[in-house]
Amino acid sequence: MHSEDIDGVVERMLDGNEHSRRQFIRHLASVGLLVGPGAAFLSACGGVKGESSGKKASTAVNHPKTTIGNWTFSNWPLYIDKSVLKGFDKQYGGHVKYVEDINDNFEFFGKVRQQLQAGKPIGRDIVVLTDYMAGRWVRDGFVTAIDKGNVPNAKNLVPELQSINYDPHRNFTLPWQSGAIGIAYDPRKTGRKLHSIQDLFDPKFKGRVTFLSEPYDSAGMVMLLQGVDSTHANIDQINKAIDKIEEAQKGGQIRRFTGNDYTTDLTKGNIDLAMAYSGDITGLKADNPHLEFVYPDEGSMIFTDNMMMPAKAAHPYAAETMMNYVYDPQVAAKLAAYITYLSPVQGAAEIIQKTNPKLASSPLLFPDEAIRKKFHPYPSLSPADEREMEERMAQVTGA
Numbered sequence: 001m002h003s004e005d006i007d008g009v010v011e012r013m014l015d016g017n018e019h020s021r022r023q024f025i026r027h028l029a030s031v032g033l034l035v036g037p038g039a040a041f042l043s044a045c046g047g048v049k050g051e052s053s054g055k056k057a058s059t060a061v062n063h064p065k066t067t068i069g070n071w072t073f074s075n076w077p078l079y080i081d082k083s084v085l086k087g088f089d090k091q092y093g094g095h096v097k098y099v100e101d102i103n104d105n106f107e108f109f110g111k112v113r114q115q116l117q118a119g120k121p122i123g124r125d126i127v128v129l130t131d132y133m134a135g136r137w138v139r140d141g142f143v144t145a146i147d148k149g150n151v152p153n154a155k156n157l158v159p160e161l162q163s164i165n166y167d168p169h170r171n172f173t174l175p176w177q178s179g180a181i182g183i184a185y186d187p188r189k190t191g192r193k194l195h196s197i198q199d200l201f202d203p204k205f206k207g208r209v210t211f212l213s214e215p216y217d218s219a220g221m222v223m224l225l226q227g228v229d230s231t232h233a234n235i236d237q238i239n240k241a242i243d244k245i246e247e248a249q250k251g252g253q254i255r256r257f258t259g260n261d262y263t264t265d266l267t268k269g270n271i272d273l274a275m276a277y278s279g280d281i282t283g284l285k286a287d288n289p290h291l292e293f294v295y296p297d298e299g300s301m302i303f304t305d306n307m308m309m310p311a312k313a314a315h316p317y318a319a320e321t322m323m324n325y326v327y328d329p330q331v332a333a334k335l336a337a338y339i340t341y342l343s344p345v346q347g348a349a350e351i352i353q354k355t356n357p358k359l360a361s362s363p364l365l366f367p368d369e370a371i372r373k374k375f376h377p378y379p380s381l382s383p384a385d386e387r388e389m390e391e392r393m394a395q396v397t398g399a
């Protein structure tokens with residue numbers, strides 16, 4: 001993850017409309033199998049730094065054990081095995097209200113921004129946000145520190161993710177899952193197997209394609225198509241990628257730009273293919289078993305999402321108990337097997353390999369070395385370059 005100030009960009013975007021801005025920097029976590037180049041990506045990625053609001057969340061916390069009661073967990077769609085929630089309620093009592101109300105990092109922040117800035121609770125005890133947005137919340141004091149005494153299973157976090165520069169000691173965040181960007185499609189509609197980012201631009205699929213609205217995602221993928229090392233791209237190279245996206249948009253190639261909501265068009269058959277997130281395909285197959293996901297030949301962008309407790313969270317002990325629960329390798333393996341993203345919990349991989357050898361061969365959950373070598377973090381940009389990129393992409397998407 002890169003290390004520039006995005007505060008001004010966020011303020012500029014959110015002062016107007018709640019524009020769609022999905023996942024910014026998400027770097028790859030492994031399930032214990034990712035070594036070599038993938039691990040280098042993890043160490044190379046970090047948080048973002050910049051001007052702070054001056055409010056710093058304290059790391060000195062002591063959350064006494066209490067009755068779990070009723071509490072709220074906000075997450076992205078298709079991002080949990082619901083039986084895990086039932087198992088948690090059964091084991092610990094109370095009831096977790098699980099809300100799939102995060103479609104886009106910036107959009108979600110827009111919903112709760114005023115409450116956070118006013119120091120008011122947002123009615124949620126866990127939220128799951130991507131590294132760049134998690135970094136902003138940590139810097140601006142919008143989080144409640146984790147009482148590590150209530151999360152002993154945090155020791156199971158894979159080494160590559162035990163520290164990140166916006167939260168070096170993981171006082172405020174714990175990784176939820178990781179994954180990659182690729183292409184999801186229905187081969188009955190495309191008439192052939194897809195394998196390249198170029199397929200998104202194939203005139204055969206005119207008006208039947210969706211792109212992600214976040215430029216770090218969409219421009220990043222197009223840069224890979226153009227032979228650019230996206231990790232070290234400059235603003236000129238990024239603008240060239242956006243130019244190509246704009247040309248496709250003006251030509252009617254792109255149906256629309258999306259956050260996580262591309263899934264609806266894909267399952268309903270409104271589109272033939274979409275720039276998509278790797279783990280989503282498993283959940284989508286329940287509605288359309290013909291759908292497939294491919295890591296393009298040119299490579300994929302990578303990401304990680306994190307659990308956090310918002311400032312003024314009403315039920316911190318319940319949230320910490322859930323964090324501890326999902327960091328149990330047995331539960332983590334169940335989660336990973338269901339959503340087929342990459343688990344940050346040591347031991348989950350070995351359990352899946354023993355209990356479900358077929359799943360253990362899935363490239364969604366266990367990408368091979370050839371795929372892992374093509375995973376790319378996003379470029380590090382100056383605030384000025386990032387603003388230029390965001391404004392340029394907004395012109396294309398109509399945001």
